[in-house]
Amino acid sequence: MAETVAGAGKRTVQVLDTEEDLAVALAKYTADLSAKFVKERGAFTVVLSGGYLIDCLRKLVEPPYADSVEWSKWRVFWVDERVVPKDHVDSNYKLAYDGFLSKVPILPGNVYAINDALSAEGAADDYETCIKQLVKSNVVALSTSTGFPKFDLMLLGMGPDGHVASLFPGHPLVKEKERWVTFIEDSPKPPPQRITFTFPVINSSAFIAMVVAGPGEVDAVHTALGNSQSPNTLPVQMVLPEEELAWFLDKQAASKL
Numbered sequence: 001m002a003e004t005v006a007g008a009g010k011r012t013v014q015v016l017d018t019e020e021d022l023a024v025a026l027a028k029y030t031a032d033l034s035a036k037f038v039k040e041r042g043a044f045t046v047v048l049s050g051g052y053l054i055d056c057l058r059k060l061v062e063p064p065y066a067d068s069v070e071w072s073k074w075r076v077f078w079v080d081e082r083v084v085p086k087d088h089v090d091s092n093y094k095l096a097y098d099g100f101l102s103k104v105p106i107l108p109g110n111v112y113a114i115n116d117a118l119s120a121e122g123a124a125d126d127y128e129t130c131i132k133q134l135v136k137s138n139v140v141a142l143s144t145s146t147g148f149p150k151f152d153l154m155l156l157g158m159g160p161d162g163h164v165a166s167l168f169p170g171h172p173l174v175k176e177k178e179r180w181v182t183f184i185e186d187s188p189k190p191p192p193q194r195i196t197f198t199f200p201v202i203n204s205s206a207f208i209a210m211v212v213a214g215p216g217e218v219d220a221v222h223t224a225l226g227n228s229q230s231p232n233t234l235p236v237q238m239v240l241p242e243e244e245l246a247w248f249l250d251k252q253a254a255s256k257l
Ligand SMILES: O=C1O[C@H](COP(=O)(O)O)[C@@H](O)[C@H](O)[C@H]1O
Pocket: 049, 050, 051, 052, 053, 080, 081, 082, 092, 156, 157, 158, 159, 160, 163, 164, 165, 166, 189
């Protein structure tokens, strides 16, 4: 199903029979976009989230997808990170390393993790400075329409409350308009200290895959994609990238649609 959303790129929704089918569809989507961007600009900038998304990337590290991807062209970033050491069980870097990065030949120098020796505020400043330098050197594109960095693909998950990245319902950070990267010290989901890309950065990306499986997010999926009359806008409803928002759902996640 594809439709155009006013003021933004198109939105597509795929409902896959099983979570296994979802992982295959996501691997194909990511591999196809990797080939497109490597051909067009010689690099592919990919932003990961934490949580369940990493498990859904398991088919990408297997043939035929793993063999077709030019891993040396990948540059990897995080949409959000918890302010904990990189080897901590809550670290999004550790989750991605164990479940994905350690299984493919991405160059270690092309993996942009946060500096885990800094405070939340310091780590957010440091990550923003790093991305500004990569924009200057043309590794990360700049959106001509917004002036914010334009990543090629963000692979996002969503929490049961409709949060994306570390942007939670009702939190003032969802309204941030200036910063590229900001920090939160009172995250309602532990751990409390995190850094996160802001909505202007998320929505300046070219493509976003929104990946949701299982029963936990059924109501938030219904609010985002169904005809639910919820009075409060969920963070996930604010996601509108420049070219395409592609939802990947399994049947359970889509059961109220
Ligand atoms: O805390 C976080 O939660 C979201 C959603 O996680 P999920 O396990 O419900 O898929 C995740 O996207 C984010 O990166 C993470 O820090």
